[in-house]
Structures are given as C-alpha cells and as structure tokens.
Amino acid sequence: GAGVSQSPSNKVTEKGKDVELRCDPISGHTALYWYRQSLGQGLEFLIYFQGNSAPDKSGLPSDRFSAERTGGSVSTLTIQRTQQEDSAVYLCASSVTSGQGNIQYFGAGTRLSVL
Amino acid sequence: QKEVEQDPGPLSVPEGAIVSLNCTYSNSAFQYFMWYRQYSRKGPELLMYTYSSGNKEDGRFTAQVDKSSKYISLFIRDSQPSDSATYLCAMSANSGAGSYQLTFGKGTKLSVIP
Numbered sequence: 234g235a236g237v238s239q240s241p242s243n244k245v246t247e248k249g250k251d252v253e254l255r256c257d258p259i260s261g262h263t264a265l266y267w268y269r270q271s272l273g274q275g276l277e278f279l280i281y282f283q284g285n286s287a288p289d290k291s292g293l294p295s296d297r298f299s300a301e302r303t304g305g306s307v308s309t310l311t312i313q314r315t316q317q318e319d320s321a322v323y324l325c326a327s328s329v330t331s332g333q334g335n336i337q338y339f340g341a342g343t344r345l346s347v348l
Numbered sequence: 349q350k351e352v353e354q355d356p357g358p359l360s361v362p363e364g365a366i367v368s369l370n371c372t373y374s375n376s377a378f379q380y381f382m383w384y385r386q387y388s389r390k391g392p393e394l395l396m397y398t399y400s401s402g403n404k405e406d407g408r409f410t411a412q413v414d415k416s417s418k419y420i421s422l423f424i425r426d427s428q429p430s431d432s433a434t435y436l437c438a439m440s441a442n443s444g445a446g447s448y449q450l451t452f453g454k455g456t457k458l459s460v461i462p
Contacts, residue, residue, distance in 0.1 A: 237391070266449060275454040276392070276436065281447040289447045324391055328448075335440075335448045339384075339391035 235259070237340035239325050245346045246315055254310045254343045258327030264335060265308050266328075267300060270342070271321035279323075282308060283330065315347045351375050354437055354453025363462050367424040371437035371453045374418065378439040380448065381413050383422045386434045386455065395435075396422065427460045434458070 238257040246252050258265050267279040278292040282302040293299070297316075302308040312319055322342040328335035354371045361367055369383075380399055384392035396411040398404045398420075404411045412421040420439075424431055437453040 264446075264448075266447075268450075276438075276450070276452040278449040278451070281449055283446050286446070289443065289449070292449070326450075330446065330448070335380075336382075336394060336397055337448075337450060338394070341389075341391045344389075 237325055237327050237338055239323075239340035239343050241343060242341065243344045243346075245348065247348055248317060249314055251311065251313045252315055252345065254312075254323050254345070256308045256310070256325030256327075256340060258306065258308070258325070259338060262327035262329050262338075263305065264328045264330050264337075265302060266326045266337060267308070267310050268324045268326065269294075269321045270324055276324070279310070312345075315345075317347050320345055320347045351451050352437065352439065352453045355456055356454050358457040358459060360459045360461060361427055363427060363429060363460055365427050365460075367422075367427050367431070367458060367460075369422040369424075369435050369437070369456050369458070371420050372418055373420075373439060373451075375439075375441070375451070376415075376418070377441040378451070379442070380440045381411070381420050382438040382440075382450070383409075383411055384436040384438060384452075385431075386436060388433075392436055429460045429462050432459045 265282045281289040300310045324342045326337035326339045328337045383396040386392045401415045410423040434455040436455045438450040440448040
C-alpha cells in the first residue's frame with residue numbers, strides 16, 4: 234500500500250517568505266507527527282496530532298511555526314517569515330496508536346532551503 | 349547532556365564484518381526502543397522495534413536493550429554494501445497526552461566496503 238507522502242520534495246525560498254509543507258499519512262493511521270532534521274541537531278520532534286484531540290505543540294521552535302490537520306488526515310506545516318536557520322529536512326510520520334506504544338512510518342521529507 | 353547519545357562515526361567496515369552500533373540514554377521513562385536506517389535523501393525506515401530489556405533478532409540484525417544500564421545496541425552480521433546508510437536509534441515513552449514522540453540519537457554513518 235501507499236506510504237506517507239510529502240510534498241514538495243524540495244523547496245527553495247527567500248528569507249522572510251512563508252512556506253507550506255504537506256503530509257499525506259498512511260490511510261487509517263490516526264496519529265501524525267512532524268519532525269525536523271538539521272545538520273548538527275539530528276531529528277527533533279515538532280508537533281503531534283491524534284484524531285480530533287488538541288495537538289501537542291511542545292516541539293515547535295517559535296510562533297512562526299504552525300500546523301493543522303484537516304479531517305483527521307492531511308496535515309500542513311506552515312513556516313512564516315522564514316529564516317536561514319529554518320533550512321532543514323522536514324519529516325512527517327504516521328502511526329496507529331496501540332497499547333504497546335506505536336511504530337512510526339516516515340515520509341521521504343521536504344528539503345527546505347532558505348536563501 | 350542530550351537525552352540520547354550516539355557516536356556519529358563515520359564507521360567504515362569491510363564486507364562481511366560484524367557491525368556494532370550503540371546508544372546511551374538518560375531518561376529512565378523511555379519504554380520503547382527502535383533502530384531506523386536512513387539512506388541519503390530518504391526518510392528513516394524502521395529496522396527493529398523492542399519494548400523490554402533483552403535481545404531481538406531479525407535476520408542479520410540483532411537489537412539489544414539493557415534498561416538497567418540505559419544502553420541499546422544494534423548488531424549487523426555479514427554486513428553488505430547495501431547496508432551502507434545512517435543508522436538512527438530512537439526511543440519513546442507515553443508523554444501522558446497520548447504522544448509517543450520519538451527522541452533520536454544523531455545517527456551513525458556506516459560504510460560497508462566491498
């Protein structure tokens with residue numbers, strides 16, 4: 234079956250512009266995560282969605298970052314007024330929450346370059 | 349000190365060698381332990397998933413968890429050039445809000461030389 238799909242695969246933008254990154258999770262997966270992978274920092278958690286519950290935004294680095302999930306499926310991560318330090322690979326993962334924790338399946342990521 | 353420490357390498361081994369990759373962690377709340385493999389410009393791919401202390405084997409891969417020492421390992425037997433990738437350890441605990449967000453090591457870059 235189809236895996237986690239992310240678009241675009243690459244995005245180049247100018248400092249100060251807004252960008253939107255999209256994630257299509259695996260069908261039937263109720264949990265969705267966003268992570269950021271940057272040189273020197275590794276993979277870091279950003280935000281978590283579970284069904285219709287309020288998201289866990291504890292990993293968002295600043296108020297320039299926001300995300301939404303429509304209809305419990307597709308998610309969009311928005312970065313406003315991009316800065317050069319926002320350059321990174323943004324990864325989305327989805328999972329079926331079970332009593333033994335979860336197994337997260339990742340998309341290929343969106344590589345963001347802020348010039 | 350970061351919550352999860354992983355030697356970034358790079359690690360270079362000849363084909364057929366046994367590879368040992370390790371992570372240490374400081375948060376005793378972690379319950380679930382994973383190893384992901386990531387090829388260049390691809391997303392992380394789950395290799396091994398373990399819940400408790402002990403060993404888990406899957407083909408050429410063996411994962412070990414020692415909760416008392418807060419130490420996890422991944423062994424790769426008969427390594428192949430196709431194993432050349434970055435290996436990420438990851439772990440999680442229920443945050444209380446239902447989130448099992450993963451905390452990752454920085455990854456070890458492995459090269460298997462034919």
